[in-house]
Amino acid sequence: MRSWDITTRDAVWKHGFIHVGIVGTTVVVSLCPSLAQGVTLAGSFDEIARFGPTLVALKTDSETTKMEVFGRHADAFHRMWGLVADVGNVKAYPRSAPSRVLASC
Numbered sequence: 001m002r003s004w005d006i007t008t009r010d011a012v013w014k015h016g017f018i019h020v021g022i023v024g025t026t027v028v029v030s031l032c033p034s035l036a037q038g039v040t041l042a043g044s045f046d047e048i049a050r051f052g053p054t055l056v057a058l059k060t061d062s063e064t065t066k067m068e069v070f071g072r073h074a075d076a077f078h079r080m081w082g083l084v085a086d087v088g089n090v091k092a093y094p095r096s097a098p099s100r101v102l103a104s105c
Contacts, residue, residue, distance in 0.1 A: 013062040018044040027053040028067070029076065033060055033083040041084060045077050 011017040016035030021028045027048050031041075048056060056076035057067040060083060070076040 009062070016040060020044055020047050022051060022053075025054040026057055027051050027055070027073070028057045028059065029080070030059045031080065031084075032062070034087045036080075036084050038084070041080055044080070048073050048076070 008019060012019050012030050013032050014035070016032060016037060018036055018040050019028075019030040021030075029044065029048065031044070053073055054071075056070045056073050058070065058076055058079060059065075059067045068076075068079065070079065
């Protein structure tokens, strides 16, 4: 994966975008749970599902290189949604929303 430029970092950690990158058969996802919104999550779920990854690595902190790794993208979706729901950014969407998105994949 190529290194990020300042614009990409700012988009994720200051504006709430979600970065989805590919490394072999692994999808690497970076998101800031306190800034990401439900509609942005839904779009990233679709993009990740299209790749059909064997692993999903989730980075949720700009200050560390630690990532959570999931063997199923469905598990990563639920974790991502839960992190964003926990800070209150998906009030208009029920906690079960990822299940409905997964059913359409």
